[in-house]
Amino acid sequence: NGNLTNxxxxxxxxxxxxxxxxxxxxxxxxxxxxxxxxxxxxxxxxQYALRQVQGAYSLVILTRTALYAIRDxxxxxxxxxxxLGGAWLVASETCxxxxxxxxxxxxxxxxxxxxxxxTGLRSIRAFAPAExxxxxxxxVYFARxxxxxxxxxxxxxxxxxxxxxAREHPVTADIVIPVPDSGTSAALGFSEEAAIPxxxxxxxxxxxxxxxxxPKQGIRHFGVKVxxxxxxxxxxxxxxxxxxxxxxxGTTSRKIVRMIRGAGAxxxxxxxxxxxxxxxxxxxxxxPTRKELIAASHDVEEIRRYLAADSLGYLSLDGMLKATGSDxxxxxxxCFTGGYKVGIGPEPDQQLPLFG
Ligand code: SF4
Numbered sequence: 001n002g003n004l005t006n007x008x009x010x011x012x013x014x015x016x017x018x019x020x021x022x023x024x025x026x027x028x029x030x031x032x033x034x035x036x037x038x039x040x041x042x043x044x045x046x047q048y049a050l051r052q053v054q055g056a057y058s059l060v061i062l063t064r065t066a067l068y069a070i071r072d073x074x075x076x077x078x079x080x081x082x083x084l085g086g087a088w089l090v091a092s093e094t095c096x097x098x099x100x101x102x103x104x105x106x107x108x109x110x111x112x113x114x115x116x117x118x119t120g121l122r123s124i125r126a127f128a129p130a131e132x133x134x135x136x137x138x139x140v141y142f143a144r145x146x147x148x149x150x151x152x153x154x155x156x157x158x159x160x161x162x163x164x165x166a167r168e169h170p171v172t173a174d175i176v177i178p179v180p181d182s183g184t185s186a187a188l189g190f191s192e193e194a195a196i197p198x199x200x201x202x203x204x205x206x207x208x209x210x211x212x213x214x215p216k217q218g219i220r221h222f223g224v225k226v227x228x229x230x231x232x233x234x235x236x237x238x239x240x241x242x243x244x245x246x247x248x249x250g251t252t253s254r255k256i257v258r259m260i261r262g263a264g265a266x267x268x269x270x271x272x273x274x275x276x277x278x279x280x281x282x283x284x285x286x287x288p289t290r291k292e293l294i295a296a297s298h299d300v301e302e303i304r305r306y307l308a309a310d311s312l313g314y315l316s317l318d319g320m321l322k323a324t325g326s327d328x329x330x331x332x333x334x335c336f337t338g339g340y341k342v343g344i345g346p347e348p349d350q351q352l353p354l355f356g
Contacts, residue, residue: 243273
């Protein structure tokens, strides 16, 4: 889980030296580094390999005799250890432990290598302590709401994001609806804080893929209609607040506003439970390039006009970090601020955020 920011450079060096890669996965770079490590124990070889990579990774390596669970020194992505009878489990999110009816033991710490073998569990601190950069977007969108992440339940954090959003961008309206499922928890928080009834104004069809990852414009536009259907009885003649977690390209949000208005809403107020996304993520969240991000080239008023919404309000950076309930200094928020703290690659479109 995650993305290595210097994988391409390492790969080119090794290919020049004769390495043959079987895939485009950055994880294979780690395997090649392991294969080239000086003779020693596997633990030493893992440390040798990982000292050369940069970026975000939560990694599990399984050998015949041991299981290694490793988080990068910044702790971008989560990694959790569980126990089921005599067995140990490792997963990105705690919801997987619930599924297995396992007991959640603890998280793998940033920079920690956990070794699990016949003798039990051991911890190795192989890397110099580094600034913690937990991905705040895990709380906003990526993690499952039933998971416990960095000590807090994700749904609870999302409700807090929605509450903060209601305080920052109050509006007079008849109902609050989520864009399901991504906006559900934040909309609940918004509704409670604003004392505006929560309703289901859009129903999600669970049988179609997520529009976020469909590459072609045409398919994506069609995808919104297949994915969401308005509940006319709830929307007709009403002033509607619609809450979502983020706006990426803006095309989906625009369709949704049109859909809600088409079902008879008299006003549509869009509220977003994170700040505008100005920059791509290079640490493992699949965002598009900068030129496709609507907030990279448009201010909030321009986006509101593009969406054809009556009003648009984004949660502030400070408000978002405060709502996590954790120390704001522990989070990465580079996609909102451009403050990439771990080196990003040399490709032309990847240099843009550094010098933009
Ligand atoms: S850039 Fe954004 S999405 Fe990527 S790790 Fe940082 S906070 Fe998460």
